[in-house]
Amino acid sequence: MKCDIILAGVGGQGILSIAATIGLAAVERGLFLKQSEVHGMSQRGGDVQSHLRISDSEIHSDLIPHGGADMIISVEPMEALRYLPWLAPEGWVITNSVPYVNIPDYPDMAELKAALEDNGNTVVLDADSIARDLGSPRSGNMVILGAASSFIPMPFEILEHAVQQLFNRKGEVVVDLNIQALRAGREAAGRE
Amino acid sequence: MQKLLLLGDEAIAQAALDAGMSGMYAYPGTPSTEIMEYIQASPRAAAEGVRREWSSNEKTAMEAALGMSYAGKRAMVAMKHVGLNVAADAFINSAVTGVNGGLVVVAADDPSMHSSQNEQDSRFYGRFAMVPVLEPRNQQEAYDMIFDAFDLSEKYKLPVLIRITTRLAHSRAAIERRDARTQNSSSLPSDPRQFVLLPAIARKQYRALTGLYEKLRTDSVLSGYNRFAKSDSRKTGIITCGIAYNYLLENLEQHHDDFPVLSLAAYPVNSDAVAELVESCGRVLVLEEGYPLIEEQLRGLLDRDVKVAGRLDGTVPRDGELNPAIVAAAMGMKKDSGKEVPAVVRQRLPSFCKGCGHADVFSALAEVMKGYGPGRVFSDIGCYTLGALPPFNMVNSCVDMGASVTMAVGAADAGLFPAVAFIGDSTFTHSGMTGLLDAVIKDSPITVIISDNSTTGMTGGQQSQATGRIESICLGLGVNPDHLRMIIPLRKNHEENMAVISEELNHHGLSVIIAMRECIQTASRNKKAAAAKKSQTA
Numbered sequence A: 001m002k003c004d005i006i007l008a009g010v011g012g013q014g015i016l017s018i019a020a021t022i023g024l025a026a027v028e029r030g031l032f033l034k035q036s037e038v039h040g041m042s043q044r045g046g047d048v049q050s051h052l053r054i055s056d057s058e059i060h061s062d063l064i065p066h067g068g069a070d071m072i073i074s075v076e077p078m079e080a081l082r083y084l085p086w087l088a089p090e091g092w093v094i095t096n097s098v099p100y101v102n103i104p105d106y107p108d109m110a111e112l113k114a115a116l117e118d119n120g121n122t123v124v125l126d127a128d129s130i131a132r133d134l135g136s137p138r139s140g141n142m143v144i145l146g147a148a149s150s151f152i153p154m155p156f157e158i159l160e161h162a163v164q165q166l167f168n169r170k171g172e173v174v175v176d177l178n179i180q181a182l183r184a185g186r187e188a189a190g191r192e
Numbered sequence B: 001m002q003k004l005l006l007l008g009d010e011a012i013a014q015a016a017l018d019a020g021m022s023g024m025y026a027y028p029g030t031p032s033t034e035i036m037e038y039i040q041a042s043p044r045a046a047a048e049g050v051r052r053e054w055s056s057n058e059k060t061a062m063e064a065a066l067g068m069s070y071a072g073k074r075a076m077v078a079m080k081h082v083g084l085n086v087a088a089d090a091f092i093n094s095a096v097t098g099v100n101g102g103l104v105v106v107a108a109d110d111p112s113m114h115s116s117q118n119e120q121d122s123r124f125y126g127r128f129a130m131v132p133v134l135e136p137r138n139q140q141e142a143y144d145m146i147f148d149a150f151d152l153s154e155k156y157k158l159p160v161l162i163r164i165t166t167r168l169a170h171s172r173a174a175i176e177r178r179d180a181r182t183q184n185s186s187s188l189p190s191d192p193r194q195f196v197l198l199p200a201i202a203r204k205q206y207r208a209l210t211g212l213y214e215k216l217r218t219d220s221v222l223s224g225y226n227r228f229a230k231s232d233s234r235k236t237g238i239i240t241c242g243i244a245y246n247y248l249l250e251n252l253e254q255h256h257d258d259f260p261v262l263s264l265a266a267y268p269v270n271s272d273a274v275a276e277l278v279e280s281c282g283r284v285l286v287l288e289e290g291y292p293l294i295e296e297q298l299r300g301l302l303d304r305d306v307k308v309a310g311r312l313d314g315t316v317p318r319d320g321e322l323n324p325a326i327v328a329a330a331m332g333m334k335k336d337s338g339k340e341v342p343a344v345v346r347q348r349l350p351s352f353c354k355g356c357g358h359a360d361v362f363s364a365l366a367e368v369m370k371g372y373g374p375g376r377v378f379s380d381i382g383c384y385t386l387g388a389l390p391p392f393n394m395v396n397s398c399v400d401m402g403a404s405v406t407m408a409v410g411a412a413d414a415g416l417f418p419a420v421a422f423i424g425d426s427t428f429t430h431s432g433m434t435g436l437l438d439a440v441i442k443d444s445p446i447t448v449i450i451s452d453n454s455t456t457g458m459t460g461g462q463q464s465q466a467t468g469r470i471e472s473i474c475l476g477l478g479v480n481p482d483h484l485r486m487i488i489p490l491r492k493n494h495e496e497n498m499a500v501i502s503e504e505l506n507h508h509g510l511s512v513i514i515a516m517r518e519c520i521q522t523a524s525r526n527k528k529a530a531a532a533k534k535s536q537t538a
Ligand code: SF4
Pocket: A044, B351, B352, B353, B355, B356, B357, B358, B383, B453, B457, B458, B519, B520, B521, B522
């Protein structure tokens, strides 16, 4: 088993909590893991990505080869498209539909939607609204992860447990909200 | 022992703690920052009294580490690659003095310049100083090498350089730990004149160093890290350095035995291993993350004895970091790439956080500068360099730490008036103060704006040595109090701030304007930390 994931977003959107959750789950399963992150200049509102690789055998490269990623998980729709050169032909894109507009020439939403549809294997969902409806507007990340969960070759309960571990420090309420967000994302993606 | 999931930087930090290090010295710089941050956050480091405060710059860090080594304890110093330029004087000479307690220097290079001004390769510094260099291939090796680095350092009485690059520094993997060692007790160097580099002493020690460097080539620990995997195939042999090996393996998959591979991770290299590879193959492909250091040595001046492919003949791009695709192409393998990036995707450059104080200083400055025309703002290294991008397009230089002040001085000497230097607080105490002294002494007609956000913002909000001290530093250096002005960069003070800037620009002598407002990221982090502390004690 190997699963190569590109996580995408804008600096400050916190894609690393998604990475940390999958990472914890992978460790619990006794899998090999490599996860590269972007620190520094780009974190100031630039495009950021993380290459996350899990496998049951040793992983060599910290970077996913072009055309090799099983999926792109993105918290921002334009950022999802930026990494298509890394996606395998049969790979999936799971992305938030809510744009993060911090540049003057942000593309037209209709064009963006068309480009996402063009891609085929794509799940687009409004994670912000789903998180807001749960009363946890900052859990959009977990909604997206939930939507991607059926593509990740690990039992869902392992991911739930990882969310619990990750947010444990912040108390039961936060843990519950994030697990609800994870479940809501999985449901919204409709791929039980 | 339980495995830990650590960034390459963190693996190095954990290893240093486990290897009995007594002091860590550093100035923040991507991609090295997380080494010190990990050690500062470590409860064990606190319990065992490991010294771990930020230094003013890489030179002071290097010297303090050398001092700790002098006193017999193990010390580590970490910096980004360009930081080693700042520390170079101390670093090069520390090879001549030698060490007492183990001394490990970590340089984190940034090929492709994700967060840097150049992509210099620190392995050259190792050769220049004539010290052992270790270049880990992965996180576990980074952890293990720190133990060997301290041992080698104490065995040969030399500092040891660890060279990593961005991808290793900022990538996480599981680490298996070793048993922890105790710290050294303090002891003075056995030769009281070892650290006294008077010419007569330095000459003797330098000669010994040149001999020692040749001996290092046959050191078993160093050679042990350079692994040769033979193959029956004799067409192309491959030499990899550091993490380039991983990209090779990624491409070779099951075709392991198709190429003889010499995987290097320690320098200086024993030439026997290289000879064996070269003699068995018609051609050698060199894969280096960084400059073509080994490739150049292999080609030699005449470049005719060995058929070499690498960065110098275009087989591998001359600049930029490696990745699996580049390595596949260099090996002539066809690999499927994914789709193209659709045309709707726009560039998303980094920008100031909403509400950043630097941006308010730039808005006021931009409006005042309209009256003088472009090309007059020398800046420096920090978040405020983003003033070079739209909407401000204000910054005309970003070269090295502190250069804003001194370049403005030089330009003013050439007749440019008014000339502005724009520098942050942490960069000012790193390397701006000495330049300001030059400006004071000749009353240079420049306006120095110190945009004080009370933190080291770009690297994630580390403590700034300048906090609460800038005004007194300027006065102490001799800045005229009449032309030392304070402003608060807020929208509501825009007119007032413009007036101050305008007045000082018109002054035909040195002015310093301190614009003070805390970085909003650091402020919110501090607030959160305070709240967390309060709820803990409540
Ligand atoms: S991190 Fe701080 S200094 Fe840097 S852009 Fe953001 S607010 Fe400004």
